[in-house]
Amino acid sequence: xxxxxxxxxxxxxxxxxxxxxxxxxxxxxxxxxxxxxxxxxxxxxxxxxxxxxxxxxxxxxxxxxxxxxxxxxxxxxxxxxxxxxxxxxxxxxxxxxxxxxxxxxxxxxxxxxxxxxxxxxxxxxxxxxxxxxxxxxxxxxxxxxxxxxxxxxxxxxxxxxxxxxxxxxxxxxxxxxxxxxxxxxxxxxxxxxxxxxxxxxxxxxxxxxxxxxxxxxxxxxxxxxxxxxxxxxxxxxxxxxxxxxxxxxxxxxxxxxxxxxxxxxxxxxxxxxxxxxxxxxxxxxxxxxxxxxxxxxxxxxxxxxxxxxxxxxxxxxxxxxxxxxxxxxxxxxxxxxxxxxxxxxxxxxxxxxxxxxxxxxxxxxxxxxxxxxxxxxxxxx
Amino acid sequence: xxxxxxxxxxxxxxxxxxxxxxxxxxxxxxxxxxxxxxxxxxxxxxxxxxxxxxxxxxxxxxxxxxxxxxxxxxxxxxxxxxxxxxxxxxxxxxxxxxxxxxxxxxxxxxxxxxxxxxxxxxxxxxxxxxxxxxxxxxxxxxxxxxxxxxxxxxxxxxxxxxxxxxxxxxxxxxxxxxxxxxxxxxxxxxxxxxxxxxxxxxxxxxxxxxxxxxxxxxxxxxxxxxxxxxxxxxxxxxxxxxxxxxxxxxxxxxxxxxxxxxxxxxxxxxxxxxxxxxxxxxxxxxxxxxxxxxxxxxxxxxxxxxxxxxxxxxxxxxxxxxxxx
Numbered sequence: 082x083x084x085x086x087x088x089x090x091x092x093x094x095x096x097x098x099x100x101x102x103x104x105x106x107x108x109x110x111x112x113x114x115x116x117x118x119x120x121x122x123x124x125x126x127x128x129x130x131x132x133x134x135x136x137x138x139x140x141x142x143x144x145x146x147x148x149x150x151x152x153x154x155x156x157x158x159x160x161x162x163x164x165x166x167x168x169x170x171x172x173x174x175x176x177x178x179x180x181x182x183x184x185x186x187x188x189x190x191x192x193x194x195x196x197x198x199x200x201x202x203x204x205x206x207x208x209x210x211x212x213x214x215x216x217x218x219x220x221x222x223x224x225x226x227x228x229x230x231x232x233x234x235x236x237x238x239x240x241x242x243x244x245x246x247x248x249x250x251x252x253x254x255x256x257x258x259x260x261x262x263x264x265x266x267x268x269x270x271x272x273x274x275x276x277x278x279x280x281x282x283x284x285x286x287x288x289x290x291x292x293x294x295x296x297x298x299x300x301x302x303x304x305x306x307x308x309x310x311x312x313x314x315x316x317x318x319x320x321x322x323x324x325x326x327x328x329x330x331x332x333x334x335x336x337x338x339x340x341x342x343x344x345x346x347x348x349x350x351x352x353x354x355x356x357x358x359x360x361x362x363x364x365x366x367x368x369x370x371x372x373x374x375x376x377x378x379x380x381x382x383x384x385x386x387x388x389x390x391x392x393x394x395x396x397x398x399x400x401x402x403x404x405x406x407x408x409x410x411x412x413x414x415x416x417x418x419x420x421x422x423x424x425x426x427x428x429x430x431x432x433x434x435x436x437x438x439x440x441x442x443x444x445x446x447x448x449x450x451x452x453x454x455x456x457x458x459x460x461x462x
Numbered sequence: 463x464x465x466x467x468x469x470x471x472x473x474x475x476x477x478x479x480x481x482x483x484x485x486x487x488x489x490x491x492x493x494x495x496x497x498x499x500x501x502x503x504x505x506x507x508x509x510x511x512x513x514x515x516x517x518x519x520x521x522x523x524x525x526x527x528x529x530x531x532x533x534x535x536x537x538x539x540x541x542x543x544x545x546x547x548x549x550x551x552x553x554x555x556x557x558x559x560x561x562x563x564x565x566x567x568x569x570x571x572x573x574x575x576x577x578x579x580x581x582x583x584x585x586x587x588x589x590x591x592x593x594x595x596x597x598x599x600x601x602x603x604x605x606x607x608x609x610x611x612x613x614x615x616x617x618x619x620x621x622x623x624x625x626x627x628x629x630x631x632x633x634x635x636x637x638x639x640x641x642x643x644x645x646x647x648x649x650x651x652x653x654x655x656x657x658x659x660x661x662x663x664x665x666x667x668x669x670x671x672x673x674x675x676x677x678x679x680x681x682x683x684x685x686x687x688x689x690x691x692x693x694x695x696x697x698x699x700x701x702x703x704x705x706x707x708x709x710x711x712x713x714x715x716x717x718x719x720x721x722x723x724x725x726x727x728x729x730x731x732x733x734x735x736x737x738x739x740x741x742x743x744x745x746x747x748x749x750x751x752x753x754x755x756x757x758x759x760x761x762x763x764x765x766x767x768x769x770x771x772x773x774x775x776x777x778x779x780x781x782x783x784x785x786x787x
Contacts, residue, residue: 082653083688088695286704337778344776351771362770366707367714368718369777370785371693378692399685455684458678459657 082459086392089381094219095155105136105142110169116429118168119341122175123295127207130174134204139178143186146201154383157409158295158333158376162171165337166344172246172295173191177201178209180312180328181254184272188313188321190374197252197274211255211275211299218243219450221256222266222319226301228273235273237281237301245444247297248284253277256318267362270318280304291436323390328383329445331391335400336372338441339407342434345427346411353421361414375399391458394451398433399443401448408435410432468506468520471606475504476535482741488538494580498562501541508558510702517552523698526643530691533647536744538611540564540577542640547585549702552595554626556584559583559594561641564615567634567756571601571616576641576755578602578613587633593736595623612751626742629702637756639697642716645752646691649716649723649747655742656680656727663732676730683726686719698783707758707784708737710766717759720749 105182107131110118116417118126131137141157143149145372150156164171182201185193200206217223226239237257247253261269277284281304286294289374313321343365350358382389412431442448456462479497488494491698501507510524511517527544540562547563562581566575569589578584584600586593603614629636660671670676695710697704724746728735735742753759773780 082650082657083684086688086692088699090690098772162778164775302468313550340777347771347777351774359767360760360773361765361767363710363714363767364718364759366691366766366770366777366781366785367718367759367763369713370696370711370713370781371689373778373781373786374692374696375688395685395688398681399689449678451683452678453674455681456671459680459684461677461680462669 083392083395085382085389086375086378086395089378091155091159091377095159097153098152098156098159099163100329101136102138102160105133105138105165105234106167106169110204111333113168113322114426115172115341115345116426118172119339119345119430119433120293121165121338121341122171123245123293124170125172125202125295126170127249129172130204130207130384132204133171133174134202139174139204140182140198140202141200143182143198147186149182149192150202154380155377158380162333162337165334166340168341168375173207173249174201174209175203175334176188176245176250177206179332180325181208181212181252183328184254184321184325185274185312187324188272188317190309191385192272193309193312195199200245206252207246207250209244209247209250209253210325211244211247211253213243214240214377215242219447221322222270223263224256224258224270225263226255226257228259228271228306230259231305231348233305235306235310235450237275237304237306241299241301243287243296244299245296247277247299248286248294250277253299254312256322259315259318267319269316270322271315272312272318272321275301275306275310280346284350290439291433306395316333324388324445326446327388327390328357330390330451332380332448333373333376335397335445336369336376336403338401338404339434339438340369342411343407344414345430349415349423349427355421356424358414365410372396372400372403391428391455394446394454394458397445398442398448398451398455404441405438411443467528468518468525468533468748469510472504472506472528472533473531475500475506476531476537480535480537481517482536485536485538485744486609488580489611493618496538498539501539502560507541507544508552510545511552511558515552517549521698522639522696522701526695526698529640529643529693530647530650531692533644533649533748534760536648536748538577542644543577543637545586545638546640546702547583547594547705547730550585550592550626550629553702556594556624556626563594565571565633565637565756566615566769567632567639571618571621572614573751574605574612574755575615576612576751577589578605578612578615579611581613583623584615584621585633586615586623587628587631588620590628592626592628592633593621593623594626595621599623609750610747610752612755629704631704631706631709634756635704636702636708636747638709638713638762639694639704639739641752641756642690642694642697644718645716645749646687646694648752649687649690649719650748652723652742652745653680653683655745656683656730659729670730679726680730683723686723690716690723705787707769711785713757714759716760717753717762720753724749 140149259271508517513519564581694716
């Protein structure tokens with residue numbers, strides 16, 4: 082079972098990108114404290130994303146004809162691994178580069194591709210994903226936001242919520258109902274590209290328990306869109322979203338969310354010269370190495386042009402379990418030495434990751450949903 | 463030679479000679495010589511021996527699917543260990559020995575060695591060299607664990623046998639990778655039989671595999687089996703000259719999932735799973751034995767962590783250099 086997830090190597094030509102991206106990161110994010118870097122793919126810096134685009138580090142999987150680098154998923158793995166392990170602020174371009182552009186490439190018209198993808202590759206068009214609604218979380222097929230046909234295109238009414246970076250984004254790719262009712266489930270859903278500057282769109286940021294506001298509510302009040310807002314085929318939204326989520330679930334971001342905390346803790350242990358942290362450190366290293374091999378194996382399936390939905394779910398569930406386990410174990414280790422001072426920076430990093438960790442197994446599909454997908458892949462449902 | 467082309471005939475042979483009844487017979491003290499002569503005649507025992515020395519010249523990564531098959535069939539002989547030992551003998555220019563060879567990786571007398579009861583020879587790591595000793599020249603004592611083929615291996619003073627050059631990382635690292643691969647093979651077989659059982663066993667009017675609670679547990683079991691295999695592959699990728707770090711990742715991961723996999727398999731099977739006549743125990747007893755053999759997850763985590771903490775690099779950089787290089 083799952084013989085497709087087998088050891089694969091990063092091609093040398095993609096490994097060759099590593100020194101370049103490391104130099105870029107060193108010159109752009111040096112000096113950020115660990116508790117800022119721990120935000121990593123929730124850290125928003127539009128200037129940093131544009132600089133990445135100018136340097137050719139965005140659109141690595143996308144064709145040159147649309148402004149991409151035409152290198153493939155392995156190249157993206159190398160660049161993303163370096164960005165995440167350094168804790169670079171990648172949120173601005175993250176969703177556009179990871180899934181919106183591949184979605185537009187896969188399902189869009191040539192006009193849509195030419196309109197959006199070159200700007201995404203330059204880090205200039207920022208995207209968010211409109212999936213969740215107040216009454217529609219894991220049960221995505223129950224979305225109620227509606228788009229009706231008009232003479233000129235579409236009219237959208239409804240509401241999205243928990244939309245990451247909606248307040249900073251230029252566009253939302255929204256899953257909406259274009260026919261039928263929520264009882265029709267997967268039928269009648271479509272994806273629309275919504276210009277968030279259009280009249281009738283309002284965005285209200287939501288503050289989270291760490292004090293950050295990375296997600297938002299988005300309201301659509303008679304928003305008029307042209308006909309070319311539809312991406313892909315009307316009524317095919319569910320199939321398109323499923324393919325899109327394979328991109329979202331399979332990358333190295335699903336194993337490295339806590340790695341800045343891990344390195345901050347190791348520097349602490351090294352500085353105090355403590356000898357009792359070896360077994361815990363080794364456990365973390367074995368977990369990361371195994372997850373890295375699994376993530377590269379999944380990337381290899383993407384590189385073959387597959388949509389590894391079940392494999393990606395395996396990597397994400399195991400990866401986020403590790404990412405959530407890590408702050409709990411580090412908290413125990415530090416507090417098991419109550420007479421050993423802990424710096425403000427390490428303490429804030431620990432508590433930031435501890436508090437935000439529940440989101441790791443919520444965003445992009447909850448743990449329970451992913452395990453259901455794996456069980457289906459095993460023929461159990 | 464392509465290892466995948468070899469897997470099918472090898473697997474077919476194991477299915478024929480190592481059926482559950484045959485495994486039980488050997489575990490009950492029966493004669494394994496027929497099984498052994500089939501294996502010897504097949505030529506597979508020299509899979510890792512260089513071609514110029516009369517072997518198949520395959521790499522450790524190349525025969526990993528074969529080692530997994532040995533684990534999946536619960537073969538009651540140290541077949542994978544013998545393959546590795548024969549490769550080390552060939553490398554040292556020492557004439558091969560007939561019969562199964564077990565690996566004693568601890569360096570002290572009294573250690574527990576898997577398949578020690580059915581080994582003709584034991585390759586012992588003494589820290590500065592390896593010694594190939596005849597089982598007749600050693601004290602081989604059953605552990606007393608029901609139907610276990612592991613034995614306590616002892617000697618007086620220094621074990622008598624042929625000296626062989628010790629691999630730089632030691633025999634334990636190599637044995638740990640082989641053990642992790644055996645665990646991966648048994649884990650995937652366990653996953654198959656457990657999933658099949660969940661789809662067949664009916665309770666509350668439907669197969670128990672339709673229950674979400676079981677589905678969630680079986681999904682985690684699948685993740686663990688996948689993790690064990692890929693970690694073992696990371697270890698095998700370095701060939702016979704393994705690094706301590708790669709061995710540590712392989713065995714730490716495989717050992718840590720072995721007990722959990724066995725637990726879920728038994729939970730899904732219910733009471734019948736712990737009965738002697740049901741085949742499940744042939745796999746789960748081995749998973750527990752192999753988890754403990756050649757260093758548990760705690761041992762290898764300690765090795766890995768000490769090396770990591772001695773290095774100022776970032777964790778991802780360190781792993782790339784030490785495990786993936």
